[in-house]
Structure formats: C-alpha cells, structure tokens
Amino acid sequence: MISKYHTVSIQKDSFKELKEIQRILPIRASLSQTIEWLISVGQRQINLTKSEKHNENDTIRQRKII
Numbered sequence: 001m002i003s004k005y006h007t008v009s010i011q012k013d014s015f016k017e018l019k020e021i022q023r024i025l026p027i028r029a030s031l032s033q034t035i036e037w038l039i040s041v042g043q044r045q046i047n048l049t050k051s052e053k054h055n056e057n058d059t060i061r062q063r064k065i066i
Contacts, residue, residue, distance in 0.1 A: 005032065 010018070022034040029037065 018031065018034060021038065022029055022031060025034065025037070
C-alpha cells in the first residue's frame with residue numbers, strides 16, 4: 001500500500017514561517033493541513049494571475065483590431 005504522506009526537508013527559517021502561518025489561521029490545523037491550504041491558495045492565485053494575463057492579452061488584441 002502506498003503512503004499518502006511524504007517526508008520533506010525545509011530550511012529552519014521556512015519552517016518557522018510555516019509555523020507562524022499555522023498559528024494565525026482562524027482554525028486549528030496540523031502542519032500537513034496548513035501546507036495543503038497554502039498549496040490551494042497558491043494554485044488559486046496562479047490561476048487568477050493567468051486569467052488576468054489572458055484578459056490583458058485579449059484587451060490588447062481588441063485594441064489592435066480597432
């Protein structure tokens with residue numbers, strides 16, 4: 001059976017930042033839940049940025065056509 005968890009190594013400063021993020025979350029969360037939440041937030045931000053960039057490109061193309 002394959003484990004659903006993996007061991008990772010991060011720098012001490014990054015671990016401190018992760019613990020601080022965990023502390024300020026409005027709910028109690030384990031480190032793995034905090035990491036999953038950060039991944040989710042990051043993915044939404046990336047998708048939003050891609051969408052905004054796509055909209056900018058469409059606007060530029062429309063201006064060139066006019």
